[in-house]
Amino acid sequence: MKLEGVELRWVSMPLVSPFRTSFGTQTTRDLLLLKVVTDQAEGWGECVAMAAPLYSEEYIEGAADVLRRYLVPALAAAGPFDASTVATVLEPFHGHRMAKAALEMGVLDAELRAEGRPLSRELGAVHDRVPCGVSVGIMDDLGALLDAVGGYLDEGYVRIKLKIEPGWDVEPVRAVRERFGDDVLLQVDANTAYTLSDARHLARLDPFDLLLIEQPLPEDDLFGHADLARLITTPVCLDESITSARTAAAAIRLGACSVVNIKPGRVGGYLEARRIHDLCVAHSVPVWCGGMLETGLGRAANVALAALPGFTMPGDTSASGRYYATDVTAPFVLDDGYLAVPTGPGLGVEPLPDELAAVTTATDWIPASR
Numbered sequence: 001m002k003l004e005g006v007e008l009r010w011v012s013m014p015l016v017s018p019f020r021t022s023f024g025t026q027t028t029r030d031l032l033l034l035k036v037v038t039d040q041a042e043g044w045g046e047c048v049a050m051a052a053p054l055y056s057e058e059y060i061e062g063a064a065d066v067l068r069r070y071l072v073p074a075l076a077a078a079g080p081f082d083a084s085t086v087a088t089v090l091e092p093f094h095g096h097r098m099a100k101a102a103l104e105m106g107v108l109d110a111e112l113r114a115e116g117r118p119l120s121r122e123l124g125a126v127h128d129r130v131p132c133g134v135s136v137g138i139m140d141d142l143g144a145l146l147d148a149v150g151g152y153l154d155e156g157y158v159r160i161k162l163k164i165e166p167g168w169d170v171e172p173v174r175a176v177r178e179r180f181g182d183d184v185l186l187q188v189d190a191n192t193a194y195t196l197s198d199a200r201h202l203a204r205l206d207p208f209d210l211l212l213i214e215q216p217l218p219e220d221d222l223f224g225h226a227d228l229a230r231l232i233t234t235p236v237c238l239d240e241s242i243t244s245a246r247t248a249a250a251a252i253r254l255g256a257c258s259v260v261n262i263k264p265g266r267v268g269g270y271l272e273a274r275r276i277h278d279l280c281v282a283h284s285v286p287v288w289c290g291g292m293l294e295t296g297l298g299r300a301a302n303v304a305l306a307a308l309p310g311f312t313m314p315g316d317t318s319a320s321g322r323y324y325a326t327d328v329t330a331p332f333v334l335d336d337g338y339l340a341v342p343t344g345p346g347l348g349v350e351p352l353p354d355e356l357a358a359v360t361t362a363t364d365w366i367p368a369s370r
């Protein structure tokens with residue numbers, strides 16, 4: 001394919017309810033969408049960076065800048081390309097994995113649309129639907145938490161994940177166990193909010209039979225996670241720390257995790273995400289697909305990825321309605337706790353023009369030649 005240009009599109013989507021994690025509260029999800037225009041087809045990419053560098057060092061305006069200044073020009077200068085070459089072309093530029101992932105996703109979508117092939121088949125999916133968990137934010141009080149969890153269980157979600165932070169950890173887990181019983185698949189996510197000196201406190205979660213504790217310690221503390229994993233019985237899962245197949249291999253080798261949360265944006269794209277999946281399968285490490293409050297575009301791609309055989313735990317691939325009253329695509333709707341894997345070419349979904357226009361705040365066209 002030859003690149004004709006990339007349209008950057010800033011969208012601002014109100015959340016159905018505030019989403020609080022250990023790093024902050026979101027009431028609106030601002031994100032950057034990419035329309036990749038090639039000589040053969042158009043494809044959509046979604047950059048999962050947040051407005052501010054709170055989850056990771058990336059943020060929307062940084063992603064837009066590096067795309068405009070370096071990534072799109074490099075791809076344009078590379079001559080004919082396909083999705084499998086994008087990461088290599090962009091490799092000289094350090095970091096910016098979410099921006100790179102968005103560009104590769106758009107190229108991949110365009111390529112697969114041109115060839116009439118669905119992303120799920122390209123990635124190696126073996127399921128036509130995936131079980132869905134839900135991520136529940138930090139609440140003001142336990143009553144609000146129990147109401148929220150009860151509502152999600154009533155909707156059919158098969159696994160509950162509680163966001164935790166110091167001061168909101170053992171008690172919310174205990175309350176959910178007491179109210180909803182030991183059969184609920186339950187896990188927690190600290191988003192790096194603790195240190196190794198909290199090990200004894202985190203061990204108090206052990207009696208609650210959690211599936212895992214996700215990213216308790218800072219992103220760069222693999223040794224700390226390895227030490228913690230020996231001090232608690234709850235399995236340790238890594239999210240923020242896993243930025244590539246290489247870091248995943250190191251984490252597994254060190255014993256820093258026994259489960260991996262795969263987020264394509266965090267690791268530079270869906271093709272690297274598949275490599276991490278393959279690596280984890282080879283080491284018998286279960287994986288699941290995380291979420292970054294994606295629109296229907298990113299959600300479609302995540303659901304395709306989550307249908308690979310190594311994704312043996314329910315992911316955060318929730319229905320659109322978990323976050324948005326109106327999505328930019330036809331909404332993903334929960335069916336008995338599952339989402340259907342799209343079957344159309346590429347992502348298998350497209351933006352609805354009116355819905356997309358309603359949430360767009362700005363656009364910018366980056367031509368391939370200038």
Ligand SMILES: [Mg+2]
Nearest residue numbers: 189214215239
């Ligand atoms: Mg996480």
